[in-house]
Each structure stands twice: as structure tokens, then as C-alpha cells.
Ligand SMILES: NC(=O)c1ccc[n+]([C@@H]2O[C@H](COP(=O)([O-])OP(=O)(O)OC[C@H]3O[C@@H](n4cnc5c(N)ncnc54)[C@H](O)[C@@H]3O)[C@@H](O)[C@H]2O)c1
């Protein structure tokens with residue numbers, strides 16, 4: 391492991407970039423390197439250092455030491471002020487973050503500017519405020535001598551938190567964990583996805599610039615099994631693990647967490663249903679479902695891959711969504727006319743294309759798409775795919791049961807409210823749903839009957855960061871957001887004082 395004097399990735403120059411680990415406040419190299427590929431072009435962005443046990447051990451040791459340093463002695467108000475500075479510095483370097491994440495994910499500038507990068511800053515702001523304002527409980531307890539006892543609770547940090555992140559919204563999903571963890575006084579070791587190392591690295595620069603003490607925020611790059619991810623989740627000094635990613639990876643990490651009984655918070659996969667009633671605001675519903683299906687090239691855990699539309703508007707809805715899919719424009723991510731990005735890599739495109747083939751084999755009618763688009767020369771090395779809509783699939787098709795994580799959906803007609811609820815619930819997953827109707831009583835009824843962590847009515851991905859966020863069934867364990875994050879990132883210690 392070599393310590394580098396300084397490191398500053400400039401994502402706007404052509405010089406080769408190195409994605410280094412950030413351990414104890416310094417950028418360090420270590421481990422074999424692998425290429426970070428731009429999914430829009432297939433070009434190489436830079437080399438990522440894949441951390442092994444040595445780097446993970448060093449990062450966890452630095453994080454543990456930092457708990458006993460200045461960080462551990464700060465008041466809540468001081469920590470909160472520092473986290474507001476992190477938010478301000480992300481905002482000041484907004485364009486660096488946009489460029490870095492566009493290169494890593496290939497997604498359009500508009501998605502970065504309006505959704506993903508602002509949320510990086512907001513995540514810090516919201517938890518910096520929240521942590522100052524949440525009371526704990528207290529009870530007066532009677533005792534035989536009549537004097538009584540006072541019970542009160544304090545929140546203490548859990549310690550070193552292992553943060554394992556996916557590639558689909560790298561900064562948003564990482565800061566959704568790092569910000570509350572730090573607000574509560576923990577230290578973190580982040581293992582970003584091997585596909586998207588850039589913004590976790592940039593956040594290290596931000597933390598250093600605003601004076602987050604060394605060792606509080608650490609990054610170890612690398613892969614999952616047999617690499618940094620596995621070594622971090624099995625490390626005995628990691629007090630708790632927060633993970634967003636695939637359900638099967640969650641199961642592996644849960645087994646790792648059983649060693650020394652560590653707490654886990656999991657946000658996992660989804661196979662979310664959209665339910666559109668005939669009385670909806672038609673244009674708004676088409677808009678909402680188009681966003682839920684195609685944004686980020688369908689690589690959103692909350693995205694809608696199953697759409698149920700009430701029969702009277704079924705044909706009209708299918709035609710309108712088809713028009714929306716066909717109006718999407720592929721192009722360089724930085725181009726303001728681009729509205730559809732690529733999939734994250736060629737391997738994922740192979741997976742999605744297997745579902746496109748399977749849909750045909752299972753008897754689907756392809757309303758639009760189903761293959762790879764015609765591309766200009768500059769994009770020919772990228773992992774592009776056509777947005778796709780199917781109808782007529784049988785309910786037991788794997789296309790309707792497994793998470794595809796691509797820009798595609800199946801639309802089926804339904805007749806009654808009960809039927810819509812039954813079909814929406816006919817899945818092992820339970821992350822989110824989006825319901826479209828003007829009948830508010832029905833909206834409340836249906837929203838409470840669909841088995842999910844979050845039900846949106848006449849909207850999708852409308853987030854209030856104070857609310858509980860997470861999945862039921864195979865879509866996760868626990869809730870984060872607002873005070874729910876504080877529950878996960880602290881231990882509640884009860885103190886009983888005999889008076
Ligand atoms: N519920 C949510 O909020 C939410 C949000 C975003 C994404 N997701 C899900 O994430 C998935 C897409 O992301 P992905 O493909 O990066 O997921 P993934 O599970 O393949 O990888 C996620 C992270 O886990 C690491 N990892 C893999 N194997 C590991 C192991 N054995 N031990 C420790 N770490 C390991 C990876 O290196 C990566 O950093 C989809 O299933 C999507 O639904 C869920």
C-alpha cells in the first residue's frame with residue numbers, strides 16, 4: 391500500500407485517471423488495477439485500485455481510531471456544522487460531480503443535474519439538521535421507597551459502519567447512508583460499486599477540504615466476493631453493515647453479518663407494479679409511468695416493470711406509452727438533447743437481452759423495442775439498448791417475476807380494484823408502487839393494500855427525506871430516512887437513576 395502525496399481527478403481532461411483508496415485522510419494506491427469503463431462509449435475512464443485485506447484492514451483501523459479522536463469528542467452541533475459544509479462543498483463542485491457520474495454511469499446530464507447530484511448535497515443537509523432535533527425518551531419509574539427512579543435514553547454511535555453501494559445512482563445512494571452515519575457520530579468505510587468509483591472518490595476530496603477529521607470517511611475500492619466487499623463485511627471491527635444492491639448479494643452479506651452478530655440495513659431489488667385506473671389524469675399517468683420505466687435506462691430499484699391498466703383506457707395507454715418510448719433519444723450523456731442513457735455494462739446488457747428473448751418465447755406482443763438501437767459511431771462501443779414494451783405475457787413468465795433492471799415494462803389490462811391489488815402483490819418483492827386515480831378514497835384503499843415499503847399516488851419518486859424508506863418481502867430489511875436512519879446508525883442506551 392503506497393501513500394500518494396495528493397490526488398485530484400480532473401474528469402474534464404484526457405489524462406489517465408487513477409481511482410485510489412482514501413484511508414485515514416490520505417489517498418493511497420494498493421491492489422491490482424482494473425479499468426473503469428464509460429458505458430456510453432466503451433472508452434476507458436481510468437484505472438481503479440482493487441483493495442484487498444490489507445487496504446480494508448487499514449481503512450477499518452483508521453475508522454476505529456477516528457472514533458477516539460477529535461470526531462468522537464465533537465458536539466452534535468459541531469458535527470452538524472461540518473456536514474452542512476460537506477453539502478455546500480458538493481454544491482460548489484456540482485459540475486465536477488455531474489461530469490464524474492455522467493462518465494461512470496453514462497446517464498444524461500439532466501438526470502444528474504435535477505435528481506442525483508443535488509440529492510448528494512441534500513442528504514447531508516437533512517441529517518445534519520435532523521440529528522440536532524430528535525429527542526430521546528424518558529420515564530419516571532416508581533420504587534418501593536417512594537423516591538422513584540428516572541430512566542432516560544441517550545443515543546450513542548454504533549462505531550465503524552461498513553457501507554456497500556451499487557452503481558445505479560452512486561452518489562445519491564452512498565450519501566443516503568454516509569450522511570446519517572456521520573451525523574450520528576459513527577465513522578465509515580465505503581466500498582463503492584466497482585462500476586462507479588468516481589463520486590465516492592470525489593467525496594473524499596470534499597471531506598478533506600471542509601475539515602472532516604482523518605479516518606472518519608474512508609473509501610476502499612474493489613469488487614465484492616473475494617475482494618474489498620467481502621473483506622469489509624466480514625471484518626470483526628465493523629459494527630454494522632448498510633447495503634444497497636441485489637437481493638442475492640444481500641443474502642450473502644447477511645451470512646457475513648451473522649459472524650459477531652452485526653446489525654444490517656438492506657435496500658434490495660424490486661419488481662414494482664404501476665396501477666393505472668380509468669379515472670386517472672391520463673397525461674399525468676403516462677408521464678409518471680414513462681419516467682418510472684425509462685429513467686436511468688430503467689436501472690432504478692423503484693422503477694416500474696409491471697404496469698396494470700384498467701381496461702377502458704388500456705389500448706389508449708399502451709399507444710401513449712409506446713409514443714413516449716419511441717420519443718426517447720440516445721446520445722452522448724453531456725448532450726442536452728439526450729434523454730436515454732445506456733445500461734451500465736455489456737454483461738448487464740446481455741442479461742436484459744436474455745429477458746427480451748424470453749419475452750418472445752413466452753408469447754409476448756412486442757409493442758416497441760426489443761433489441762439494440764442504431765447508433766452513431768461515437769456510441770458504438772457503449773452498452774445501449776432499446777426501450778421496450780410488451781403486452782400479452784402469461785403471469786408466470788420470468789419476465790414478470792424477476793427483476794430485469796432495464797428500460798422495459800409489460801402492460802396488462804385489469805377490470806376490478808381487487809384484481810389490480812392481487813396482481814400487484816403477486817411478486818416476491820415489495821419495494822414500491824405507483825397508483826394513478828382521481829378517486830382519493832380508492833387511492834388510500836389500494837395504497838394500503840399493496841405490500842410495499844413505499845406507495846406513491848399520482849406521483850413516482852417524490853421523496854421527502856424525513857419519511858421511512860425501505861422494502862418489504864425480498865426487497866429489504868429495515869427502514870432508513872428521517873428518524874429511522876437514526877435508529878439504525880445509533881445504539882439507544884437506557885440509563886436508570888435511582889432518586
Ligand atoms: N432497494 C433499493 O433502495 C435499491 C436501490 C438501488 C439499487 N438497488 C438494487 O441494486 C441492484 C443493482 O445494483 P448492483 O448490481 O450494483 O448490486 P450488487 O448486489 O451486484 O452489488 C452491490 C454492491 O455489493 C458489492 N458486493 C457484491 N458481492 C458482494 C459480497 N459477496 N460481499 C460484499 N459485497 C459484495 C458490489 O461490489 C457492489 O459494491 C438491483 O437489484 C437494484 O434493485 C436497490
Ligand SMILES: O=C/C=C/C=C(\O)C(=O)O
Pocket residue numbers: 558559563566657689690691692853859
Ligand atoms: O435505485 C434506487 C433508488 C433509491 C432511492 C433512494 O434510496 C432514495 O431516494 O433514498
